[in-house]
Amino acid sequence: MTTNQLVQQIKQKKSFLCIGLDVDLNKIPQHLLKEEDPIFAFNKAIIDATHHLCVAYKPNTAFYEAYGIKGWKALGKTITYLNEKHPEIFTIADAKRGDIGNTSTMYAKAFFEDLAFDSVTVAPYMGKDSVEPFLAFKDKHTIMLALTSNQGAFDFQTKTVEGRELYKQVLETSKSWKNSKNLMYVVGATKAEYLADIRAIIPDGFLLVPGVGAQGGNLQDVCKYGMTDAVGLLINSSRGIIYASKNTDFAEAAAKKSEALQKEMELILNQ
Numbered sequence: 001m002t003t004n005q006l007v008q009q010i011k012q013k014k015s016f017l018c019i020g021l022d023v024d025l026n027k028i029p030q031h032l033l034k035e036e037d038p039i040f041a042f043n044k045a046i047i048d049a050t051h052h053l054c055v056a057y058k059p060n061t062a063f064y065e066a067y068g069i070k071g072w073k074a075l076g077k078t079i080t081y082l083n084e085k086h087p088e089i090f091t092i093a094d095a096k097r098g099d100i101g102n103t104s105t106m107y108a109k110a111f112f113e114d115l116a117f118d119s120v121t122v123a124p125y126m127g128k129d130s131v132e133p134f135l136a137f138k139d140k141h142t143i144m145l146a147l148t149s150n151q152g153a154f155d156f157q158t159k160t161v162e163g164r165e166l167y168k169q170v171l172e173t174s175k176s177w178k179n180s181k182n183l184m185y186v187v188g189a190t191k192a193e194y195l196a197d198i199r200a201i202i203p204d205g206f207l208l209v210p211g212v213g214a215q216g217g218n219l220q221d222v223c224k225y226g227m228t229d230a231v232g233l234l235i236n237s238s239r240g241i242i243y244a245s246k247n248t249d250f251a252e253a254a255a256k257k258s259e260a261l262q263k264e265m266e267l268i269l270n271q
C-alpha cells in the first residue's frame with residue numbers, strides 16, 4: 001500500500017485509529033475457547049465490528065508466537081482475512097525485528113511476502129545494514145522504534161550521544177538510508193511533549209503512536225504536537241479496545257470504544 005492510499009483512507013473514514021490485535025487467551029471471552037481457532041474467531045469478530053472505524057490493524061506477533069504453531073496459523077488467517085475482506089486497511093506486523101542484513105532480508109520476506117503485511121516494526125539498534133533490507137520492498141513500510149512509550153525509553157533513547165539525544169540521532173541518521181521514504185517511526189503517546197522536537201527532524205513522515213488507552217497517553221496532546229497537513233499519525237490502542245468487555249458483547253463493546261476515539265479524531269480533523 002502506498003502512503004497516499006493510507007492518507008486517502010484516513011480522509012474517507014475521518015479516522016487515524018489503529019487497533020492492536022494483541023490476543024491473550026486468558027483475556028478473551030471464555031465462550032470463544034470452544035471454537036476450533038479461538039484467536040482467529042476473536043480477531044474476526046473484532047475486525048467485523050470495527051473495520052469502518054479504523055484505518056489500520058496491528059497484531060503484535062508476541063501474542064501469536066506465544067501459542068506456537070497454532071498462534072502462527074491464527075496470525076496467517078487474520079492477515080489473509082484482512083487482505084481479502086478489507087484490502088484498503090493498512091496492516092502492521094508488530095514484530096520489532098532487525099539483525100545482520102542477510103537475516104533481516106529473511107525477516108522482511110516473512111512479513112512482506114509470506115504473510116503479506118503492509119508494514120513491520122523494527123528496532124534501530126543494529127543500524128543501517130540491519131534496516132535497509134526491509135526498506136528495499138516497494139510499497140511496504142518499515143516502522144522503526146524512535147522514542148518508545150515505556151519507562152525504559154529513558155535508559156538509552158534519551159541519553160545524549162555526541163551532543164544530541166540518541167532517539168534524535170536515530171531519526172536524523174535514518175533519513176540518509178537507501179529508500180528512507182519507506183520509513184515510519186514509533187513514538188509513544190506517553191511522550192507527547194517530545195513530538196515538537198521530533199517533527200523538527202521528521203516534518204512529514206508517518207508516526208505510529210501506541211500508548212493511548214491502557215498506558216494513559218493523551219490523544220489531544222499527541223495531535224497538537226505531532227499532526228501534519230497529511231495527518232501523519234496512526235494512533236494505536238490495543239487492550240483499551242479489544243478487552244472493553246469480557247462477555248458475549250465484546251465486539252460491540254470494542255466498536256463503542258473505537259467509535260469514541262474515531263469521533264474524537266473527526267473533531268480534531270475538522271478543526
Ligand SMILES: O=C(O)c1cc(=O)[nH]c(=O)n1[C@@H]1O[C@H](COP(=O)(O)O)[C@@H](O)[C@H]1O
Nearest residue numbers: 060121148149186188210214215237238239
Ligand atoms: O511498537 C509498538 O507498537 C509499541 C511501541 C511502544 O513504544 N509501546 C508500545 O506499547 N508498543 C506496542 O503497542 C501496543 C500497546 O498496547 P496497549 O497498551 O494495550 O494499547 C502493544 O502491542 C505494544 O507492544
